[in-house]
Amino acid sequence: MSSTQPGSARPSPSSESTPAGTGRRPLSPTEQRNPASSGLDDLDTLGVLKVLNAQDHAVIDAVAAALPQLAELVDIAAERMRRGGRVHYFGAGTSGRLGVLDASELLPTFNLEPGRVIGHIAGGQAALVNAVENAEDSGADGSAAGAELGPDDVAIGIAASGSTPYVGGALDAARANGAHTVLISNNPHASLAEKAAVHIVLDTGPEVITGSTRLKAGTAQKLTLNGFSTALMVALGRTWDNLMVSVVATNAKLRERTVRILREAADLGDAEARALLERCDGDLKTAIVVSFTEAAPALAVSTLETHDGSVKAAIAELVTAGAPTDTGQASGPDSSGPDTPGPGTVGA
Numbered sequence: 629m630s631s632t633q634p635g636s637a638r639p640s641p642s643s644e645s646t647p648a649g650t651g652r653r654p655l656s657p658t659e660q661r662n663p664a665s666s667g668l669d670d671l672d673t674l675g676v677l678k679v680l681n682a683q684d685h686a687v688i689d690a691v692a693a694a695l696p697q698l699a700e701l702v703d704i705a706a707e708r709m710r711r712g713g714r715v716h717y718f719g720a721g722t723s724g725r726l727g728v729l730d731a732s733e734l735l736p737t738f739n740l741e742p743g744r745v746i747g748h749i750a751g752g753q754a755a756l757v758n759a760v761e762n763a764e765d766s767g768a769d770g771s772a773a774g775a776e777l778g779p780d781d782v783a784i785g786i787a788a789s790g791s792t793p794y795v796g797g798a799l800d801a802a803r804a805n806g807a808h809t810v811l812i813s814n815n816p817h818a819s820l821a822e823k824a825a826v827h828i829v830l831d832t833g834p835e836v837i838t839g840s841t842r843l844k845a846g847t848a849q850k851l852t853l854n855g856f857s858t859a860l861m862v863a864l865g866r867t868w869d870n871l872m873v874s875v876v877a878t879n880a881k882l883r884e885r886t887v888r889i890l891r892e893a894a895d896l897g898d899a900e901a902r903a904l905l906e907r908c909d910g911d912l913k914t915a916i917v918v919s920f921t922e923a924a925p926a927l928a929v930s931t932l933e934t935h936d937g938s939v940k941a942a943i944a945e946l947v948t949a950g951a952p953t954d955t956g957q958a959s960g961p962d963s964s965g966p967d968t969p970g971p972g973t974v975g976a
Contacts (some may be wrong), residue, residue, distance in 0.1 A: 641742040656815040658790040662834035689802040690830045713780030715745045720764030722846045724749030730853040738866040739874040750794035760888035770797025774810040779806030788841035790818020799823040814845040865938025886912045921946040
């Protein structure tokens with residue numbers, strides 16, 4: 629039974645998470661009241677923000693605890709994507725929107741081909757901007773989406789409480805088709821855990837506003853998906869060192885970014901970098917490979933295609949093979965200098 633706070637007619641949050649004698653699963657932490665935010669509406673604006681900020685510290689620790697499992701997932705997903713597999717996110721509400729957001733950002737950032745990482749949200753596109761009532765309760769809709777997967781694919785269900793029927797239906801169907809299945813939840817006792825090969829728990833505890841999983845739970849999911857997809861793109865050779873060499877330069881800002889990246893990567897002056905990019909039809913990866921190997925742009929392009937766009941692998945092959953020199957190229961780093969990345973030393 630709840631107690632009453634001194635000087636207040638409101639009861640204090642109860643610590644009871646499971647009704648006694650019911651035999652039911654413990655209530656998800658995301659649905660429990662948070663004692664640290666009791667009396668929230670009595671605080672001034674700065675006080676509310678301080679409570680939110682203090683509670684957000686739990687997010688970093690929750691994600692850090694899940695990193696070993698996340699690393700295993702990245703390795704599994706990379707292996708499957710190399711043989712043509714895909715990654716699918718499934719979620720409802722905030723979790724679904726975060727999955728769609730993460731998938732949609734991979735094309736402009738890493739030039740990932742459409743259809744290789746896909747976000748599915750209960751209720752479809754309309755649910756991205758407006759709540760679609762009861763959509764998350766449709767296990768049938770989830771099953772229909774999950775049935776698209778095959779044995780080389782990875783299905784990642786995202787659900788704060790770990791009980792969303794749409795996600796459960798998707799995981800069931802994906803697993804039946806041989807896909808690797810993963811549940812990401814904020815509930816150590818998630819009922820959907822049995823439907824996935826792996827359960828990654830982001831234990832962020834009760835929310836500042838009870839049940840509002842757009843707060844800590846959603847923030848932890850966002851960081852986890854950021855980490856997963858970024859590490860996956862690194863594993864697939866979509867970066868070079870820590871540079872965004874796969875960026876799609878669709879506007880003036882991004883075209884200037886490609887110039888800066890090329891100057892950093894190849895130690896070129898501004899005019900040299902622009903001239904090299906022009907000869908390489910504006911493709912940053914091709915320009916980097918040409919600069920380091922003195923290969924003709926056409927050979928750099930074909931070698932990159934052979935290695936699924938990996939600058940590191942393309943440079944290693946051309947340096948080892950002794951690529952024919954392109955006498956018209958802008959000069960890059962001296963091939964005998966210490967900054968030249970030889971085979972096995974170039975950033976991913």
